[in-house]
Amino acid sequence: MESPALEKLESVYTAYRESGGSVVSLLQDIQTEFGYIPQDAVHWMSGRTGIPASRFYGVATFYAQFYLEPRGKNIVTACCGTACHVKGAERVLTRLREELALEPGQETTRDGQFTLEKVACVGACSIAPVVIVNHKVFGKMGPDKVPKILGEYGEQPDE
Amino acid sequence: MVNSRMSKEIVINVCMGTGGIAAGGRDVMDAFIEAFRERGVDGRVEKHCAVHQVGCRGFCARDVLVDVSLDGERTTYQYIQAAMVPRLVEEHVLGGQPVTEWTVGPEYHAFHDRQVKVVLADCGNIDPDRIEEYEGVGGYTALRRILSEMSPGEVIDVVRESGLRGRGGAGFPTGIKWKICADNESEVKYIICNADEGDPGAFMDRSVIEGNPHAVIEGLIIGAYAIGSAHGYVYIRAEYPLAVERLRRALDQARAKGYLGKGIHGSRFDFDIKVKLGAGAFVCGEETALIASIEGERGMPRSKPPFPVFKGLWGKPTVINNVETLANLPVIFRRGAAWYASVGSEKSKGTKVFALTGKIKNTGLIEVPMGISLKEIIYDIGGGIEKDRAFKAVQTGGPSGGCIPSQHIDLSVDYENLIRMGSMMGSGGMVVLDETDCMVNIAKFFLEFTQSESCGKCTPCRFGTRRLLEILTRITRGQGRPDDIERLERMARTIKDSSLCGLGMSAPNPVLSTIRYFRHEYEAHIHEHRCPAGVCRELITYTIDPERCKGCGKCRRHCPVEAIEGQPKAVHVIQQEKCIKCGSCFEVCPEKFSAVLRA
Numbered sequence: 001m002e003s004p005a006l007e008k009l010e011s012v013y014t015a016y017r018e019s020g021g022s023v024v025s026l027l028q029d030i031q032t033e034f035g036y037i038p039q040d041a042v043h044w045m046s047g048r049t050g051i052p053a054s055r056f057y058g059v060a061t062f063y064a065q066f067y068l069e070p071r072g073k074n075i076v077t078a079c080c081g082t083a084c085h086v087k088g089a090e091r092v093l094t095r096l097r098e099e100l101a102l103e104p105g106q107e108t109t110r111d112g113q114f115t116l117e118k119v120a121c122v123g124a125c126s127i128a129p130v131v132i133v134n135h136k137v138f139g140k141m142g143p144d145k146v147p148k149i150l151g152e153y154g155e156q157p158d159e
Numbered sequence: 160m161v162n163s164r165m166s167k168e169i170v171i172n173v174c175m176g177t178g179g180i181a182a183g184g185r186d187v188m189d190a191f192i193e194a195f196r197e198r199g200v201d202g203r204v205e206k207h208c209a210v211h212q213v214g215c216r217g218f219c220a221r222d223v224l225v226d227v228s229l230d231g232e233r234t235t236y237q238y239i240q241a242a243m244v245p246r247l248v249e250e251h252v253l254g255g256q257p258v259t260e261w262t263v264g265p266e267y268h269a270f271h272d273r274q275v276k277v278v279l280a281d282c283g284n285i286d287p288d289r290i291e292e293y294e295g296v297g298g299y300t301a302l303r304r305i306l307s308e309m310s311p312g313e314v315i316d317v318v319r320e321s322g323l324r325g326r327g328g329a330g331f332p333t334g335i336k337w338k339i340c341a342d343n344e345s346e347v348k349y350i351i352c353n354a355d356e357g358d359p360g361a362f363m364d365r366s367v368i369e370g371n372p373h374a375v376i377e378g379l380i381i382g383a384y385a386i387g388s389a390h391g392y393v394y395i396r397a398e399y400p401l402a403v404e405r406l407r408r409a410l411d412q413a414r415a416k417g418y419l420g421k422g423i424h425g426s427r428f429d430f431d432i433k434v435k436l437g438a439g440a441f442v443c444g445e446e447t448a449l450i451a452s453i454e455g456e457r458g459m460p461r462s463k464p465p466f467p468v469f470k471g472l473w474g475k476p477t478v479i480n481n482v483e484t485l486a487n488l489p490v491i492f493r494r495g496a497a498w499y500a501s502v503g504s505e506k507s508k509g510t511k512v513f514a515l516t517g518k519i520k521n522t523g524l525i526e527v528p529m530g531i532s533l534k535e536i537i538y539d540i541g542g543g544i545e546k547d548r549a550f551k552a553v554q555t556g557g558p559s560g561g562c563i564p565s566q567h568i569d570l571s572v573d574y575e576n577l578i579r580m581g582s583m584m585g586s587g588g589m590v591v592l593d594e595t596d597c598m599v600n601i602a603k604f605f606l607e608f609t610q611s612e613s614c615g616k617c618t619p620c621r622f623g624t625r626r627l628l629e630i631l632t633r634i635t636r637g638q639g640r641p642d643d644i645e646r647l648e649r650m651a652r653t654i655k656d657s658s659l660c661g662l663g664m665s666a667p668n669p670v671l672s673t674i675r676y677f678r679h680e681y682e683a684h685i686h687e688h689r690c691p692a693g694v695c696r697e698l699i700t701y702t703i704d705p706e707r708c709k710g711c712g713k714c715r716r717h718c719p720v721e722a723i724e725g726q727p728k729a730v731h732v733i734q735q736e737k738c739i740k741c742g743s744c745f746e747v748c749p750e751k752f753s754a755v756l757r758a
């Protein structure tokens with residue numbers, strides 16, 4: 001691992017030791033530092049804490065919040081809660097997958113521009129169906145609004 | 160020119176609940192601040208002028224809602240966007256003339272008139288980020304009085320007399336839960352606020368925390384005092400960033416004011432609260448799974464007994480209460496147990512907050528007395544069904560609940576009645592369905608959810624939900640087998656009887672209740688390969704009626720797979736082999752033509 005990464009891990013470990021963390025809090029902190037849970041980080045932490053890597057993975061795969069792969073630059077969140085479902089969220093989701101050319105099971109586009117994820121109810125049921133891109137909420141979505149919204153993101157130059 | 164009439168107190172309240180922000184609340188707020196700065200309002204107004212953010216106002220369908228109050232005289236506006244703000248400032252704030260065409264109409268009042276606000280009373284009226292505003296409406300007075308005048312036993316008696324039952328789903332009497340825990344000898348005890356809110360169609364708990372976090376904190380402190388706990392937790396979803404932020408700020412303020420910490424307000428009672436972020440698993444709302452999750456492990460439930468009141472977090476006696484349960488407590492102590500018990504039905508006291516959504520005109524967060532009829536909720540408060548379609552059913556209790564059909568619209572809503580109907584209160588999601596909703600599809604939707612959220616510890620739930628989903632899936636594809644309904648019922652009963660935790664025990668409810676009331680829809684799918692509501696993709700076809708098509712070309716332009724052919728002004732045709740049945744054509748065909756047919 002490169003030294004900046006090592007430094008981050010050291011500080012996560014120190015916080016864990018000093019404030020009595022747990023497997024969940026370790027993983028949360030690793031993810032805050034790296035944006036996902038890199039395999040190397042798990043093995044490093046496992047060696048350092050003596051907690052078997054399998055326990056880290058057991059926890060990481062249990063909770064929806066942990067990502068084992070790096071995520072795209074833009075996060076597209078499609079609400080698939082009940083209210084959005086009855087207002088046609090599935091058709092919006094299908095269109096999103098088409099526009100992003102995602103294969104079944106694939107979440108992040110090959111160019112790393114977009115990650116598509118589903119969530120249950122974002123608390124804006126009144127404007128269902130809802131899609132969130134990064135932190136911006138788009139309500140009353142329909143399949144044909146998808147291309148325009150995605151067009152606002154994507155090939156942006158790095159900020 | 161700003162004239163002398165301007166030495167008024169000007170208060171602007173902008174709805175900044177999740178719904179309000181989604182509709183552009185932040186831009187509206189900025190626009191007010193900008194407009195005041197530009198016009199120098201702040202400098203010339205002698206009293207103060209404030210733009211406040213407030214939590215959910217309930218009537219989310221009309222967001223962004225804005226109150227303009229001049230010397231306490233309040234006018235409420237609906238559908239406000241940033242671009243409309245300059246006119247509001249010019250004509251109303253400066254000119255004194257409300258912009259009547261933008262004010263809320265009679266529906267707003269109808270929406271509120273039937274409601275009884277206990278938990279939501281201050282949500283949307285006070286700034287959740289300022290503890291002084293909560294104190295200004297009587298906040299923390301209950302706690303102070305309890306600490307100086309009441310013994311823990313007396314506190315528990317008041318809660319028992321009030322009849323308060325848990326709002327997290329099961330409806331267990333709160334006072335009794337506390338009593339059992341209080342009677343338990345132990346040096347260390349814990350109290351946990353369950354803010355995991357897993358129901359995928361509900362947002363009550365989040366809105367309460369976003370709108371009035373101090374009420375939840377005060378409730379938690381009262382509970383801790385009653386059971387003798389020095390350590391509290393709030394277990395809240397990480398997916399609720401705004402609620403987490405406001406909760407953390409509120410805790411800091413409560414600590415600074417001495418409501419948390421050592422020797423609270425001169426008493427000998429010590430208590431503090433930690434925030435634990437949930438990591439996204441529905442089953443973690445179940446109390447034993449929640450405890451495992453706080454302990455930092457996979458959130459797997461364990462069998463009960465022992466119940467958490469005997470053996471909970473880190474093996475110590477633990478009380479777990481829902482957000483809304485806790486938010487009721489300060490009010491119960493302020494207004495008295497007898498008053499609280501006078502609201503509601505015989506066995507269910509007080510009010511219940513529901514997230515009213517789906518095919519209804521007025522969606523939003525509502526608070527109603529227990530025992531109110533479904534009809535009042537749907538027609539008086541909700542304003543009836545969207546597009547005046549026919550009401551079909553209402554889904555309550557989320558993935559653990561069921562659907563109540565239109566013939567039972569007079570049902571009075573309380574814990575017992577909902578269970579009798581094969582549904583349950585759950586946390587308070589209420590999704591209204593109309594004639595265009597397919598009930599098999601709804602059952603399948605919930606099973607998809609529970610199947611993917613099943614933690615896998617016990618076999619009936621892990622395999623059972625998967626099998627149920629497989630059968631439902633084939634039914635919606637027109638491949639159902641003649642005996643599938645009986646098979647579903649048989650398996651559902653086995654899963655209910657033999658699962659380890661509430662998730663599995665209640666997972667079959669959506670299936671059982673839809674079979675109970677909408678068996679004919681299942682039969683139409685299985686025997687006739689037909690989806691009566693026109694929802695199940697594999698069972699519908701889209702065609703264009705040559706008599707009605709005027710060749711406007713809208714459907715052709717919107718079709719994502721170029722399955723529609725036709726020259727301008729000539730009849731268009733859908734090529735069935737290319738059609739992916741997305742329904743775009745059906746939706747965009749102008750209403751005056753209505754040429755796209757779904758069958």
Ligand SMILES: Cc1cc2nc3c(=O)[nH]c(=O)nc-3n(C[C@H](O)[C@H](O)[C@H](O)COP(=O)(O)O)c2cc1C
Nearest residue numbers: 325326327353356357444445446480481484661662
């Ligand atoms: C699968 C499952 C999910 C649950 N989710 C929640 C939840 O999101 N919020 C909640 O307060 N209670 C939830 N509960 C109920 C809790 O286990 C517990 O009964 C409740 O928090 C107790 O608080 P109360 O007595 O104040 O209602 C859930 C139960 C089960 C079985």
Ligand code: FES
Nearest residue numbers: 079081084122124
């Ligand atoms: S179901 Fe999508 S916002 Fe509530």
